[in-house]
Amino acid sequence: MSLTLNDFDYFLPPELIAQAPLPERSASRLLVVQPDEHGVDALLDRRFTDLPDLVGPDDLLVFNDTRVIHARLHGVKDSGGQIEVLIERAVGPHEALAQVRASKSPRTGTTLRLADAFDVEVLGRVGEFYHLRFPAGEDLFALLERHGKLPLPPYIQRAAGDDDESRYQTVFAREPGSVAAPTAGLHFDEGVLARIAARGAKCAWLTLHVGAGTFQPVRVDDLGEHRMHRERYVIPQETVDAIDATRAAGGRVIAVGTTSMRALEAAAQDGPLEAGSGETEIFILPGFRFQVVDALITNFHLPKSTLMMLVSAFAGMDGIRRAYAHAVAQRYRFFSYGDAMFLTRTDNSENDKPSDAI
Template identity: 40%
Template structure:
């Protein structure tokens, strides 16, 4: 398929600037692939589609406050620094994006915080906006990470034009987040409340926690019409033996095995055995899923509504069926569903 197949008109007012007042009361569109039907529900109604022994695969990555603001030495120019990936713990080396990039050259120093106790030196250019920074900090590594957390703010997506608000620190994080390392939230999981998870547990629905540390590469625009030529950035994933066992038991018992979000789906599809079972794994994935694609692990999927031409929409279309998902998106626009990170959800069964 071509990039142009995934374009559609999305009114700006449907991009969600704020989350739903209560996590599990976002709207939910339910797509039944067999019956080709579309239902309109609330997210908390999702419990009606799951039974004892069914499995939900959840990405337990935790977003860290990756956006910092510093001042350039001498000029004092305000520079946004977006932490992407830690390269070396001992040397305090990080891959980052800087904005405005034209002002930042190798050898420049940036000062962070009112007391300017955290300083970073630019030691390399990686891309037009990318730089490698060495943070100059004399304290212990744990003190250094604490300092980054204090100075950083929640990295809301760029489409959200408002200032970061106090509630974002909690709401742009799943309630089951454990392992810090993501620069963006696995947003399908944002809809789960503690109450809903407890109700699912009482009903006998099992959860399998996997980890994919979401990087900004997930949201990089596709710039080639031929999708086979698009390259995804690599992201770190972990699948424990315990998670693999839970998922494989669900498959063997012919239960509903549901990937909560595109990140969970990419994770499990990156480590499949020859007999269609999930393997434990720790490493990296750059898997790009677009139609046509035969899925091996999950037979059900929860996802948000995605933007035009995005890799996330392409994966959703591969799972739900291109024509069916296209029809669902037309209905979502007509019914004014909210899109993107703080938007509404879709269940595909």
């Protein structure tokens, strides 16, 4: 029997959706889902500051160093109609794919005036996105940084404020290109990173630019019909070497966030993990055979989302259901500014319906 959307639903009281970050990054709670010797998950309520105690000297944490750009812009069409533009991803030095909200869809060749500061040309459509050409005289990201706004997720019911400029970025954000933060990384501060290093664990880096498609709902009940959005990633040779050294030492590869996991597992689908860049549409469902990642640090995800499917594939559907029910009962905070989980990879159980990545 195939998986359906309802297999990944759960009840979430709306008041548990975190609307703002805690005063301190590492003050979040951490739900540790720890399988015992019989394969039964123990649920341990910890603090994120306890994370260094959960890693060993041979372990490797892999972080996503993407940086969130000012991807939201307001403006007008050449007809005078109001528009809102949300950049999906850059596709060149002066071009981008974007969502455009307008009373009437702009036509190819239309000029859009954005932020009352510059014009962009609509070059056409690429699926659900518009292909836009920005002014050639300035770097695209510099232009967005000056005139755009930080795009908070749709479930945060407020506009971005000054605090979000720093708190909706990781402390290690370097490479601009995302329209959503790799939220598992938001819990790390310099103190936690220093304690991880003191434990002897290593850190490595990759880049996956998160697109606006990450918030798109799954609209089909038959998951075999769902098509994922594309995201671009870069995996340096140093990270591949660090993973190889970790394997040789008997340590664990710990992905910090589902974005790090998606990049690593996508790059290892056709053979051994290799350095390089590419785009992935990988859709991870229960039954997926993980090649690289042994443990995962992640936030709590939306009901019926592809990320709920990913964590269910990684830690088992029954285990994730129990963990989420526990988190709701214990009043954990959910989604981007919410609390975190530490998951260990489990073998595919007989109760998990098998499926390959799509």
